[in-house]
Amino acid sequence: MKTRARVLLPNRGQMEFRASDLESLLPAGHRARLVWAYVERQDLTRFYAGIRAVDGGVGRAAIAPEILLALWLYATLDGVGSARAVSRLIESHDAYRWLCGGVQVNHHTLSDFRKDHGEALDELLSVSIASLMAAGVVKLRQVAQDGMRVRASAGAGSFRRHEKLEAYLEAARGQVSRLKAELEADPAQAERARQAARLRAAKEREARLEQALSRLPEIEAIKQRQGKKAAEARASMTDAEATVMKMGDGGFRPAYNPQLASDADSLVIVGVEVATVGSDQGQLVPMLEQVTARCGQAPDAWLVDGGFVGHEQIERAAEHTVVYGPVPAPKDKTVDPHQPKLGDSAAVADWRQRMGTDEAKAIYKRRAATAECVNAQARNRGLLQFRVRGLAKVKCVMLMFALAHNLMRMAALAPELLGIGTGASTIPGIGA
Incomplete structure (x- = not known):
């Protein structure tokens, strides 16, 4: 009888323990190091202005703006635009783990950081342009x-005319009033939490509908300039400014x-x-x-x-x-x-x-x-x-797209502004 070959098959259920530090995860010329080299050289005073936790005070320490800005810049260069997608990558991708340096970051924090710092991002863009102008x-x-x-x-099906928006808004206001009454009458804490969540959602819907109605005059004027009837104007219930x-x-x-x-x-x-x-x-x-x-x-x-x-x-x-x-x-x-x-x-x-x-x-x-x-x-x-x-x-x-784009142009045209080869970034050259 033919003998059976003896081979080694994979056992992917076995546990492995590897001793390694985050610094060793990325090669010296990695793009994440380039992003950090840029971030650590910026004046982020405006990003720090809203942080209330201070030395000697009470409360939980805030996540450093350097980490959040670096994550968004790297994600933008990586083609990732969703806060939830970035939070998932933090758990699985070495570059995002390296940028976090062991700090836990969730998608709510990422989303709030990007939308709450428009003026600071605009100022940072001006500073980066000024430095490139100074470098010639x-x-x-x-x-x-x-x-x-x-x-x-927003979907194409979310657009409604004036009459529909008025009807939806009236219904939304009625729902908000009803949920407020239920919330005040219900003594159960768990149910109150669920009612509060529903009330927040109803208020957000009411606000979106009000915003859609307020934008209708602008859309009507555009329709009239195009030679169309103002009554054809429609606004989105999802994103009124789209x-x-x-x-x-x-x-x-x-x-x-x-x-x-x-x-x-x-x-x-x-x-x-x-x-x-x-x-x-x-x-x-x-x-x-x-x-x-x-x-x-x-x-x-x-x-x-x-x-x-x-x-x-x-x-x-x-x-x-x-x-x-x-x-x-x-x-x-x-x-x-x-x-x-x-x-x-x-x-x-x-x-x-x-x-x-x-x-x-x-x-x-x-x-x-x-x-x-x-x-x-x-x-x-x-x-x-x-x-x-x-x-x-x-x-x-x-x-954020403009900042990420200019960062790469800075690395190509004026690498000395990033201090390439020095600091925590340890970048000897421009890598991927």
């Missing part, structure tokens, strides 16, 4: 602006319109804004003013596509910079679009003539190479749909 990386010779419509955390927009694939979905302005020489993001309309019209001047205030100077040239150009916007922008944007083609093909028209202001006439020159055409080519590249990198990092609701929270997400 950002020169502001040419800045390209572009919008990118991103799906909102708007149905035409997306890149030609479909219509609830979305936001984030606006990014990027330095053409360095691909550093120097301006971040979020619009609640699908059109880029009217977005040029506000972004130019933001970048000027953030950087302390206006760019020499401002590059935009045809969706931004408008006579009023060009006239106002011409006071600070030189606008490069395509001139709309006239219906009459025999008319030269680059010749000034009767009634054009001096700024508009200059813009028409300028865009007809070979020099302007060469400069304008940098727009796509800058704006489209930055947008593509954001898409590659998971900016396909927002996981938060409301304009303020969406703005925080975009600021």
Whole structure:
């Protein structure tokens, strides 16, 4: 008879004990170390302002803002935008464990940190841009602006007209009143906790419906400008500030319109804004003013596509910079679009003539190479749909994307600002 081969089979149920420290989990050039090198060199005073636990006082110690900021920056670079997903990765992924350093972090803390520090994140972005300008990386010779419509955390079926919203709001208010009465009448503690949770949910629904009703006049005005009936205006019961927009694939979905302005020489993001309309019209001047205030100077040239150009916007922008944007083609093909028209202001006439020159055409080519590249990198990092609701929270997400993007540009163009090779990060070079 044939003898049976003797082999070793895996026994995955056996216990193993390995002695290791968190520091040994990551190689020297890991991206998590790069993120920590950036975070530990920032002034996080504004992030610390809300912490009430102090030395010698009572209460539980708060999680250091450095940990929470580093987790979000690394998660953004990793294409993770959900607080729950980050909390799961903290339990299983070495890079997230290393960033936490043994500190327990849950998804509530992560979510609250990102949405509660919009102003601090905006200030941190300004500081990072200022440091890159001081290092000679950002020169502001040419800045390209572009919008990118991103799906909102709301379904198309959540949109209702005025009459429906009024009826739902009345029902929601009735439910809140009923739950308040039940909560006051029920003496059982366990049941009171459940009633309190239901009451909070009812109040949140009531607030969302009130917000949707308050936004209807704005949507009605947009409909009227489009030549449609104001009665067709609808607002979302889930995210009132989301708007149905035409997306890149030609479909219509609830979305936001984030606006990014990027330095053409360095691909550093120097301006971040979020619009609640699908059109880029009217977005040029506000972004130019933001970048000027953030950087302390206006760019020499401002590059935009045809969706931004408008006579009023060009006239106002011409006071600070030189606008490069395509001139709309006239219906009459025999008319030269680059010749000034009767009634054009001096700024508009200059813009028409300028865009007809070979020099302007060469400069304008940098727009796509800058704006489209930055947008593509954001898409590659998971900016396909927002996981938060409301304009303020969406703005925080975009600021985090800008900070993460600029961090990588800093590592590539000015690594000395990260102290590469020194400190706790121990980065000898730029790794993955």
